[in-house]
Amino acid sequence: MRLYAVVAAGGFRRYATYRVATLAGVFTNTVFGFIMAYTYIALWDERPQLGGYDMSQALTYVWLGQALLMTCAMMGGGFEDELMERIRTGDIAVDLYRPADLQLWWLAGDLGRAAFHLLGRGIVPMVLGALAFDLAIPRSPWTWLAFLVSVGLGVVVSFGVRYLVALSAFWLMDGAGAMQIAWLAGLFFSGMMLPLTLFPGWLGELARVLPWSSLLQVPADVFLGTYAGWDVVRAYAFQGGWAVALLLAGRMLQSVATRRVVVQGG
């Protein structure tokens, strides 16, 4: 357990060293936050209460999206590129001899990264957004706590998806295509572009049961207090269910893949 804590701390520190990059990212998140906020204002001006949100909730949704974009790695988080590269070059064989579980190792590192991105790239855009617009910030500390739990589950779900994609490099010569499809799905079905409650008919229903809704839609709804009482637990169960399912699928794929490595001798 201590080993993984160290790996997670390493993941945190690794991203913390790039200060200029973090500043640049915060700047970009903020600019996008402003652009999206104004388009949402135009939309909610026409249709107040659209998707079950009032204006300030909709604006809060925009800034949550900017704050969680990197944390939940909706456009990719970094570890998957590295893992793919190790698979492609065969360095993965070395990792398999490490006295640590391959999946937990990468998960720990990614959790560390997510923690940094939540602090480094999440807080400032959120604060700036709150200064410029009237946001629906929860008063109760319990809501904040419930939100953080939901974000944590979202990160694990995101990891589960990206881990599967990265392992595809065992079979595909160049995984860039698979990666791109994954982050496209992440961007669209997480609700990053538009809340999933605005998706019409079957598209909306589908989007809400896909794993990506765990990355933004569910945490945002927890933050906005959409869930009352036991509904929060049901939301956690949804996220947790996907997290477990994806992690298990990752393990299975991993064991198939590593058997291949052992057979081929790398």
Added chain:
Amino acid sequence: MDDMDFIELDGVEKVFDVRRKTGFMRRERREVRAVDGISFRVPRGEMVGYIGPNGAGKSTTIKMLTGILTPSGGRLRVAGIDPSRERTKLAHRIGVVFGQRTTLWWDLPLRDSYRLMHRMYRIPDSRYRENLDRCVELLDLGALLEVPVRQLSLGQRMRGDIAAALLHDPEVLYLDEPTIGLDVISKAKVREFLRDLNAERSTTVLLTTHDLTDIEQLCKRVMVIDHGRLVYDGALAGLHEVGESERTLVVDLERELPPIELGSEPSVRVVKVEGPRQWLAFPASASAAPLVARIAAGYPLVDLSVREPDIESVIAKMYVSDPAL
């Protein structure tokens, strides 16, 4: 410019402002004189070794000679051209090989990279073909031309890079660590090629290296730079005199024994013993053969190897033998 002053440097300096973090949000500005007043001349057709410890200012000098960096002071000319002002004009007349950074195209056959050089440098067709044939022959690239660069070994890639730098008939060739990481055979091939190039085309060559054998086999003249200053400029033999360098003979004996004693050879001494393995230092100029024979005669020898002196140890020796430097 006459041929004696093909490359001229007069008091060339390069000063960097280094900002160092000294605490959270606190920074300290410091001036670093990477090159601190260097002057030398290289006549056309000479082959010069440019050596020094890491961070001594070698690559900064090369970057100024190629026009990548602008000097902070002093005067610098290559073939009569001020490199920093007329960088692209000079580019036609120089070739550069950065040991660690290939300029070849990773996913394409080697030949494609050469075609790009052909067109980018506007090399006349006949000249291009002639130069390519020659490089292919002497660098043994014939079988590699259609192979994607990513599939080449380090040594093959280095040979490929050297050829790429020579297709446009540069008058001077800068080589930054051309033999680093290469196997013995590749090293020998590269050296032989450079010797021929210099002899037949009288291409001026300036090379930096960590491998003293490169210098021994290629350069009559060596310049040593340290802390941004030229601390030695002369024949290689002179460098050895300044700091008589030593080679090391590593012998594995059958069992642990007291340090080997060879009474009649005062210049040989045991520098380290570790179990059955012993390290003996002997003058670099002496032959190892008689030494080995004598040890084999008196001791139960299992295995042995000879280690060449490296630049660092030679330079370290220089300081020991002449503190005035």
Added chain:
Amino acid sequence: MAEIQAERTAAPPPVVFSERSRLVEGVRAYGLIVAMWLRSTMAYRASFVMTTVGNFVSTAFDFVTIMLMFAHVDVLGGFTLPEVALLYGTSATAFGLADLVLGSMDRLGRRVRDGTLDTLLVRPVPVLAQVAADRFALRRLGRITQGLLVLGYALVTLDIAWTPVKVLMLPMMVLSGAAIFGAVFVVGAAFQFYAQDASEVQNAFTYGGTTMLQYPPTVFAKDLVRGVTFVVPLAFVSWLPALYVLGRDYPLDLPRWVAGLPPVVAAGCWVLAGLAWRVGLRSYRSTGS
């Protein structure tokens, strides 16, 4: 053999070059390097097809989002879907062109960090051309394609009283717009000479800018519109000329004739971008970092 040897001993005469303008040299070098990247891309054909489709789909999501919005409203900021599609199509196509031609310039910071920029500086062709052609990615045609499709949709559905000026306005705005975005790419790259890790800053102006231009100016706060009109003149990419074509009011009470300014603005942007690049490169060459 002996004669050949003797002949070779003489140093070969330096090749003679006619002085050409740096612009021509740069464009030619750009073409040469792009051709190399195209050939490299074709080494991974399947991946190329997938990433091109991905590029198309990912950029199309922007318009899908707008369509989803219009599933709930009839007008956004006073503009109908076909009108927004015209704004979107022109700005997406212009940005797509700039992205195709110069989109990899944000890799400059990485080249500075790992020292590979030096290998470009010893070549006899302009560095800007080499950096611009670096990692040329044909998959970016995906973005242009979807931009053109949306533009086509807008032109088919809109009921515009076409005049010769309005017809000319379309190609003019797409090309000038691409040039304006291109200048932003160059300035962003020049900035990376100073801050190698700051490549994301330029995303705010390029990707952020094109996102903003895809919506009507009436949606945004006055100060934001002022910013993209007078500071980073992205409004000239598509907003002003497209509003002219649509016969709608301009933001900020600007006069009608500003719709014809994009070529002038683009030229001005390139002068500034060229200066920024020169200053950045000079700084690199004096500091080496």
